[in-house]
Amino acid sequence: MGDDGAVLRGPDDRELVIATDTIVSGIHFPPDFPPGAVGHRALAVNLSDLAAMGADPAWYTLALALPDIRPPWMVRFARGLDALARRSHIHLVGGDTVRAPVLSVTITVVGTVPKGQALLRSAARPGDRIFVSGPLGLAAEGLALWQDGQRRSRHIRPFLHPEPRLSWIPILRVCARAAIDVSDGFAQDLGHLLEASQVGAAVDLDRIPRDRRDPNSLNRALFGGDDYELCFTVPNARLPDLRARARSARLAFSEVGHVIPGRGISWQRSDGSAAPEPKGRSFDHFADPARRG
Amino acid sequence: MGDDGAVLRGPDDRELVIATDTIVSGIHFPPDFPPGAVGHRALAVNLSDLAAMGADPAWYTLALALPDIRPPWMVRFARGLDALARRSHIHLVGGDTVRAPVLSVTITVVGTVPKGQALLRSAARPGDRIFVSGPLGLAAEGLALWQDGQRRSRHIRPFLHPEPRLSWIPILRVCARAAIDVSDGFAQDLGHLLEASQVGAAVDLDRIPRDRRDPNSLNRALFGGDDYELCFTVPNARLPDLRARARSARLAFSEVGHVIPGRGISWQRSDGSAAPEPKGRSFDHFADPARRG
Structure with a gap:
């Protein structure tokens, strides 16, 4: 220094x-x-x-x-x-x-x-499964509670103390193909990864991990920011290794969809039916000055 | 990106x-x-x-x-x-x-x-000569002109476009023992170098390169900030090499004093007499909020 x-x-x-x-x-x-x-x-x-x-x-x-x-x-x-x-x-x-x-x-x-093992956004391939490292939208829920004047609810913690998912680092290096952190909202960040990889995705809305007691949970999970969970794609051949390593490290994760040829996100329900395009907007500091603080 | x-x-x-x-x-x-x-x-x-x-x-x-x-x-x-x-x-x-x-x-x-060739502030030894890579106080003079509303004077340039002394990099690695850049004022920055090296210095005020047409030049040279010249110490044995390399790269420089045992800066005149401790204050963003802008 x-x-x-x-x-x-x-x-x-x-x-x-x-x-x-x-x-x-x-x-x-x-x-x-x-x-x-x-x-x-x-x-x-x-x-x-x-x-x-x-x-x-x-x-x-x-x-x-x-x-x-x-x-x-x-x-x-x-x-x-x-x-x-x-x-x-x-x-x-x-x-x-x-x-x-x-x-x-x-x-x-x-x-x-x-050398050569850094994960890039651009490496996803059709057929890869898409995972997230934890529930989404909790930080947006915490922000709403904070803005509502609440200071003691435990639901504030994901917003107050976001926890970077460092435990995943050695596992992702071995198992994942592409990765991004969810900082601006899942829909937008997954979109960045897909765009960089020039592929599309089918995402099952019913499988997105979130706080189901919160009536706004789906919107917050897709468009809320500051989650700092990881979103990553894994080829089928490496799924058993992923599961074994995550179990051994006691890390939870959720499969939310898979990579497909084409462009953009195709939203689906668990029964395979198409879901209407979710409405919402990810956080943009310049477009929406009043949202924070 | x-x-x-x-x-x-x-x-x-x-x-x-x-x-x-x-x-x-x-x-x-x-x-x-x-x-x-x-x-x-x-x-x-x-x-x-x-x-x-x-x-x-x-x-x-x-x-x-x-x-x-x-x-x-x-x-x-x-x-x-x-x-x-x-x-x-x-x-x-x-x-x-x-x-x-x-x-x-x-x-x-x-x-x-x-490997191992990074220059540190802490490497100066008694006997080293102290050099600066160019005139000091010009940026402070340019700032004063800018604050006076002048926009076209060429004396504004050192303040408007400080030039990092990158040409010195290969020469310093070979010839210099310790170095620091002059960003907060020569007196303060040389003081940091001396303190890190646990040595003192004798500095000849008459040899500090500056704009002698400016009546405030000595004060600005010692206490003005933003010069981005380099101050470095060189052991006697490497002086011929320093001179040869600087000449070959067409780089000017000035010897302003030498490192001595002890602590602090002993200010002198060219005839070897002691000079009174120069009065002034280096720039401190927190202490002097009104100075800039």
């Missing part, structure tokens, strides 16, 4: 993966968010990108822009950030703190992956 | 160096700065860190926070950024664009250096 930069020393048989994400107060989290949750979130969203690439977390840099330096705020922010960093085995190697009218945090993460 | 992160493939015999810096409108540059100059500056300040580490630029990520997306602004911003990136041989490998009340740009740069 004392030099103008940091020297990164990694093993020669691995490649590096880099990703960067910014979160801004009032846009990506409410202005009254606890400082520890801000620190946690700033790193979590970046770790989620590494997980989607199949890369093991290694180093990160922190750029903090804030209106003033209040030591108690800084201590709580750092505690939330550091707790996630420690259990993720990622090390802070550089930073910059500047004054700005509004709080924002930019983290750049560097991960390592055995 | 299509994936959650980018895979970096570098040669096995080199190490990576990473650095990150944020610039904020109204803090690090005036709100009426030309968009191309904002793009240029955001990358230049980071490239300067790589130069000070002796690392060759390789990749960068861009996190852009801005109040709205105006395509003409974006085009001019990108043009200024890209022009510097191209001639610096550094490649964009990731990014994030978010909405925020005030424009800020965070760039993280990754450079490569042959």
